[in-house]
Amino acid sequence: MRKGLYNLADKQTKRLISLFIAFAITFVTAFSSEVISAEDVTDVEKIILAEDEPEMRDTSSQNSKIPDSSSCNTKVTDKLTINFGKVGIGDCAILECGGEAAVIDGGFYRYRKQIKNTIDMMGIKEFKFLINTHAHEDHAGGLRYIVKNYEYGDVYVNGLVPDDRHNKKLARAVNRKGGTFKPLYKDDVLTLGSATLTVIGPTVYYPKRNHDDVNNNSLIIMVQHGSKRILFTGDALVQEQNDILNSKVEIGCDVLKVPHHGFKNASNDAFIAAASPTYSICTGPKFTKLVKVVNWQPFAVMSNKGAKVYSTGYQGIITMTSDGENIEWDKEPVVQN
Numbered sequence: 626m627r628k629g630l631y632n633l634a635d636k637q638t639k640r641l642i643s644l645f646i647a648f649a650i651t652f653v654t655a656f657s658s659e660v661i662s663a664e665d666v667t668d669v670e671k672i673i674l675a676e677d678e679p680e681m682r683d684t685s686s687q688n689s690k691i692p693d694s695s696s697c698n699t700k701v702t703d704k705l706t707i708n709f710g711k712v713g714i715g716d717c718a719i720l721e722c723g724g725e726a727a728v729i730d731g732g733f734y735r736y737r738k739q740i741k742n743t744i745d746m747m748g749i750k751e752f753k754f755l756i757n758t759h760a761h762e763d764h765a766g767g768l769r770y771i772v773k774n775y776e777y778g779d780v781y782v783n784g785l786v787p788d789d790r791h792n793k794k795l796a797r798a799v800n801r802k803g804g805t806f807k808p809l810y811k812d813d814v815l816t817l818g819s820a821t822l823t824v825i826g827p828t829v830y831y832p833k834r835n836h837d838d839v840n841n842n843s844l845i846i847m848v849q850h851g852s853k854r855i856l857f858t859g860d861a862l863v864q865e866q867n868d869i870l871n872s873k874v875e876i877g878c879d880v881l882k883v884p885h886h887g888f889k890n891a892s893n894d895a896f897i898a899a900a901s902p903t904y905s906i907c908t909g910p911k912f913t914k915l916v917k918v919v920n921w922q923p924f925a926v927m928s929n930k931g932a933k934v935y936s937t938g939y940q941g942i943i944t945m946t947s948d949g950e951n952i953e954w955d956k957e958p959v960v961q962n
């Protein structure tokens with residue numbers, strides 16, 4: 626009887642210990658995923674799923690017309706300046722070349738003062754075009770501010786129907802100014818002064834069922850200026866990066882805007898190896914200690930691939946200038962090679 630009681634007590638103790646361990650594992654897992662997915666914690670990229678699947682246009686069978694890096698050594702007279710904005714865990718690049726200006730993503734709306742300051746600093750009064758790589762607030766939000774407060778030519782989005790919450794907000798702002806979105810598809814080319822912007826992705830569209838699908842529909846754009854190439858990747862995850870690799874397009878570049886802020890689910894060694902950038906820009910979170918920065922996964926990945934690493938989260942606004950043959954920066958990279 627007494628032995629039976631002890632057994633019962635043992636069982637209860639074991640059950641309590643098991644419950645405690647299960648709770649601890651759940652807590653640790655939740656906490657660690659929050660750290661890795663800081664974007665998901667801090668931003669409002671939570672997607673309202675589209676109820677209707679957008680019309681698909683599979684462009685994967687098309688041959689890319691983008692020139693490879695070796696065949697494009699055209700001399701240019703204009704300088705290309707790109708400011709990578711300090712917009713939290715978000716993307717905002719403001720480009721100026723030959724007296725023409727453009728924006729690739731606008732960061733969060735709440736960083737609009739930073740965006741205005743950068744635009745003023747660059748002396749820009751109007752934009753030839755604005756591009757939203759995909760319909761997440763950390764890329765579309767600041768574009769609303771620009772749409773409301775500046776003159777511009779066209780507003781480009783990917784080839785999907787802009788039917789989620791954030792694009793609706795941006796669409797409303799554009800509509801109030803009497804315009805509409807224009808879709809960009811693979812192989813479309815825009816010009817900005819002597820620079821060209823060639824759309825190389827998406828090559829495949831994903832139904833917008835979840836957050837990752839929206840990211841994997843990001844416009845991917847190669848900016849060519851003389852012999853220099855800057856690759857904008859939006860929030861393309863491994864899936865879209867593989868689609869690009871499968872399309873056999875040449876993605877070798879001098880500067881890589883690291884996909885999806887450098888988060889874990891965007892670290893695709895094959896893609897980064899094919900891009901083989903000299904410089905990389907991470908638009909990830911701010912870390913207060915350099916030791917954390919240099920050990921942060923995307924920095925380590927980029928650094929291992931031989932790229933110098935810049936971080937808007939850590940360094941603030943970063944300015945690069947190309948004369949078509951050389952690229953200069955206003956800051957030293959956070960990680961040298």
Ligand SMILES: [Zn+2]
Pocket residue numbers: 714715716761763764860885886
């Ligand atoms: Zn993003």
